[in-house]
Each structure stands twice: as structure tokens, then as C-alpha cells.
Amino acid sequence: MAEVIVYTTEPCSYCSRVKMLLSKRGIAYKEINLARDAxxxxxxxxxxxxxxxxxxxxxxxxxxxxxxxVAADRAGRLAALAA
Incomplete structure (x- = not known):
């Protein structure tokens, strides 16, 4: 299985949305929050x-x-890359 890393910050609604998308697709990911790491x-x-x-x-x-x-997901590329 591919290593998926999501770099986030806070507050970030798009960060929450991309994590929800990955979770819906059953794609495990590691989150690295850089909010306090300049x-x-x-x-x-x-x-x-x-x-x-x-x-x-x-x-x-x-x-x-x-x-x-989202575009990669709609094109079927996201699932292929994360497999």
C-alpha cells in the first residue's frame, strides 16, 4: 500500500475536507500538521x-x-496511486 501524507495547518476547512475524502475512499494517511512549525x-x-x-x-x-x-479522485487516479 502506498504511503499517503497529508500536510495540514489550522484552521483549514480544505484540510478537513481532503481528510474526509481520503477516509471515505478507505485510503489510510498520515497527517503532518505544520500549524506551529514555521x-x-x-x-x-x-x-x-x-x-x-x-x-x-x-x-x-x-x-x-x-x-x-478531488480531480484525481474523479479521474480514478487517486485510488490507483494509493493502492
Missing amino acids: DGRSALAEKTGMLSFPQVVIDGELIGGFDQT
Whole structure:
């Protein structure tokens, strides 16, 4: 099974929504909350090029934020990547 990591912050309604989507699809994930970790946020931004949250990463591949994760789900790509 793929390693799924969801980088979050708070408050973040899109973070909650992406976690609900993954849970509905039966996709286990690890959450890393960077709300109180400025260095972690900077390192993640350097790594992914994204400043917004959530950020979904599957086996080291950036899927993107909420909209990109929903699009991957609708295209059937999310289930394939997480398998």
C-alpha cells in the first residue's frame, strides 16, 4: 500500500475536507500538521513549490491541494496511486 501524507495547518476547512475524502475512499494517511512549525512549512514550500494547504503526497509524488486531489479522485487516479 502506498504511503499517503497529508500536510495540514489550522484552521483549514480544505484540510478537513481532503481528510474526509481520503477516509471515505478507505485510503489510510498520515497527517503532518505544520500549524506551529514555521521551519517545517518553509521546508515543505521549498520541496513542493506550494504555499497553500492541504498538500497531499503519495509515495513522494505531490498530488496537490484539495482541488487537485478531488480531480484525481474523479479521474480514478487517486485510488490507483494509493493502492
